[in-house]
Amino acid sequence: MGFRLNAYLDRIRLSNVPDGLAGLRALQESHMRAIPFENIDPLLGRVPSLDPKSLSDKLLARERGGYCFEHNRLFGHALEALGYAPRTLLARVRNGAPEGGARTHQAFEVTVEAARWLADTGFGGHGALHPVGLDEPGPQVLPNGAYRVVRDAVAGETVVERQAGDVWISLYGFDGHTARRIDLEAANFLCASWDGAPFKANLMLALHGPDGRRAMFNRALTLGMPPETETRVIDRFEDFARVLREEFRLDVDHADLAAVWAKIETAPTRR
Template sequence: MTFDNYLQKLELTPPAQPDIVFLRRFMARHIERFTFNNIAVLLNEPLPLDTESLLDKIVQRGAGGYCFEHNRIAYELLSSLGYSTRLVLGRVLNNNIRPVPRTHRLTLVELEGETYLVDVGFGGSCPIGPIALNIQVPQQAGLDQFWVRAIDNDEYELVQHHVDGPFILYRFDMAQYTEADCAMGHFYSHKHPDAVFVNNLVVSRKTPTEVLMLTNHRFTHRTENQDVETIIDSSDRLFTLLTQTFGLCIEHEICEFLFERYVAPKLAASELQITSSGRG
């Protein structure tokens, strides 16, 4: 598997020299074409981070992956095309400021005097286009608006515009990181018993006009005009969703396992909470 195959899957031609037009197209098409998911984590499959293995998993087999996988091959591709890239690690906050490890990989790209945040591995909240660090107003990327703001201690945070105010997705700094640092964050993310991806089923795909996102038993389809939520209450529904909506090649038996182990318990807990609230 080569970068040529990667570009062919995205129907992209390498630019004569690095430019913002290609960067925008690349990000949008990668996020639309390759799903974000942690299914391999939940199945306890090996998750090597070498480029050849990732190209096979994400590009050739279409199995998707999460940030340490998606953003690794994006980083390698852009670097091979002459883009000035920088590996960065971040702390995922989701608007809850607390001490957490650096478990998110992203890329910074220097281009034509501007620094851009390039992230193709943050699931349903991922910006589908580059976000300029020096523009301190919301920048449109698909259905969403984002901006990067500087805070204390030489840190930055990616902020998403919500109707009820700014929503901090993650924080990062300008320290020098290596693939060894990624290996540590990757190990925590798919092996630590308290890690989010070890305890929840998460699948998403984004286009410029819609967001498709599954979190355990809740599937949300968001468009410009509405959000529609569907409850996944059987392994058959899960199988249909993963194969038809997300285009994943997955066996029904695996969907039965995922449903029984991760979806059904969250569904039962949600129903119990609703029942308890009704009695209150």
């Protein structure tokens, strides 16, 4: 059993998908509001599977989340099933830095209504709830803030930025070349296994709820988007388990919760 579109739409609570750009927007926002970003498997030494059956079991049936390769592989299956033609990209995460690292983030370029759009449900940082227009040179006001794309001629990349107060923060950059399935498999293994990636050493969660974006870095729980955020540090395992189950809506068994807590109990609460 592979990808099931009806099960996906039930999971993201979307009963009707409009045509064209409206449908693309609805899919991305509904996905990001329903399925959390989380890296529990890599943190516990597991390489996430990207095959359709495993993704459907984990993110749909078991109501878990995942990191970018899991989110966007699932999202990509939905786009294809609905008649979109997503083109896969690999990006270098910047998160405010002047240049990116390895190609460890997946996103899509989707052409719809005679324009190109960057569609992405799996960025664990401050990603856009709606696709970002790649042909629009100016700022774009989306449901969770203002975004823009700029050209970095030195790196040969298109860079996605988000406005935070009076400044623009770089999120990630991509060169526009189409990534193949083997590229994604290799990048997924690298992200889950490499000490140079953040996922083996730190817990990272994110979910866009009705009261704003929730994020967690190890034991630090943050509500809101920069520059307006509130953060508190969780000190007890019981509170940690409740937050994951109730605020991030993650179905994680007790053994895994205990194993995660053991790894983050004394870990830093700032990146």
